[in-house]
Amino acid sequence: MSADPFSEIIRLTKAQTVVSAVFSMGGPWSVRFPAFDYIKFFAVVKGVCWFTAEGEQEPLRVEAGDVVLFSQCRPFVVASDPALPPVEAASLLTGGFSGIARFGEGEDHVQIGGKIRLDPHAGALLADMLPPWIHARASSPQAPVLQWLLDQIVREREGELPGAGVASAQLAQLMFVQLLRAHMAQSQPDALPAGWLRALGDPRIAPALRLMHGDPARAWQLEELAHAVAMSRTTFATRFKAAAGVPPLTYLHNWRMRLAEQGLREGTTSLLALGLSLGYTSESAFSNAFKRSVGVSPKRYRDAAKAEAKSLPEASLSPA
Template sequence: MRDSTEMNTDIFSDILKVAEARSLVTGGFTAGGRWAIRFPAPTTIKFFAIVQGQCYVMIDDEPEALHFATGDVGLLSAQRGFVLASHTDVEPLDAMSLFSGGGKKSTQLGDGSDFRQIGGHVLLDPVFGPVLREMLPSWIQIHAASPQATTIRWLLQQLVAEQADGQPGAQLASAQLAQLLFIQVLRVHMQKADALPAGWLRAMCDRRIAPAMSMLHGDPAHNWRLEELASACAMSRTTFALRFRTSVGCAPLTYLQEWRMHLGKQALRKKTTSVAEIAQTLGYASASAFSNAFRRVTGMSPKTWREAGGYDSDRQTLPASASVNV
């Protein structure tokens, strides 16, 4: 049996790469006095951070307003409209009218002395993005007072500095910092393993099946047997299979097939890579064996999927409506 200790695979990075998650800062606003802004339902994942002051966040279909203080970060993955407000009883202004026109990236309500916020978006690949997005709750709030939020506070300070200084390379630096902020928010969220739904996010927090997950991701072309995976996790076949299904939501070999299909789709975007080469890379005995498996999962052949536009031309971009600052 292979030594699983040699497969120190970073599954989290694997998923982020497959989803092609990329973060960007779109701006922010300042406010003073009593104020409120309504934002439309996002088509992307949105994040926002409170740099100064406090506010209430009222998300459509949520029964109660959320209180955010200085240093708090929010992540909204659900396609729901929401309101940011100094007080819950203020009639909100429409964000589209406040931020529209001339590439406007910031605005001020009142004298702007009480509150400051910056925000942005996390773009995902339209084909592979659901691998990540479907594992996220509707919203996440990370409190600045949380002991795990030290890195987030530092990243937020750096983002504010990049936005204010206007140094060469500020746009790229802000995007890199926003990417790190997104990763750190997910890391903090993953510490609540018991509250996570079944899926790869929960599986990464489950130390009992971590060796098997590392093996599957470290060498997806290998013909893994249930006995090998269970032995690496120091469990019986039955106990391991139950634990894996509880954490991941499917059987180990089903997960392996699904992961192979994700990797196969990515490889098909490179039009110079043949189906036979992809099949060999993923551990299939022949191009026809891979094609049959691909057709069972997707309903079409690899060639048809490739010709249907499953490559870079379908990359998710930021819609005009999503450029509204949060």
């Protein structure tokens, strides 16, 4: 059985994309955004602007149809002219609004701002694969899909239609997926950090990844995975480690542990049943493997997760 590792990891990390605002600017303008503990993105619907991240000397020109995803927790400035002194974004959003926020005279520039929150426990699985920023240009092969999504988000927000918040969030989630696809398509394989994203971008390795994700409980052998992708055992092992950063069976073990963590945090399945579902023959075998990997027993991990869930309020997705 084959699977879609990309979708599984997006679900496991609970990536939630939210449109914070649609901005319409006129005349000269410059806005400074503070560092956030989540991933930010902005998309230019109309006009041209400059993106400058703190610590970077050269500003990035962003044109209509471009989308920029910024994954680092650093302040950044978006401006019509990078030489202009910026105003703080918080001062522009005082009082709240719906639909489109308008600043200045005219409508020279329209952009969508948003954020992607990841699960605090599993989010690193995705966040660690991202570069400081992704710039999907309007000239890229993925541009028509991104442009359609942008247009739909603006229509939802501008029309203040029933369910606009839900609809724009779903559209933004699709845009995030498309941005990751664009990043994979535009990057040279060796330029991506070793990990699952790079492995999925390797057409010779990706089928083996899909097999392991499709049946993580199976006692996969290196020989059968190599045979499935028509490679020798040695060549497959070398190429897989270069792409994924770890040997194939280590990757399988690590993925089982991520699934185990999710099951312990969110489910009520017994330790025996959870272990069996992940390919372990007994509760003790599962517990020993989990403790070696995570550092605590499954029972202690589950108890800690329950205590944390009771003490922390649900993460806010309010605009910012």
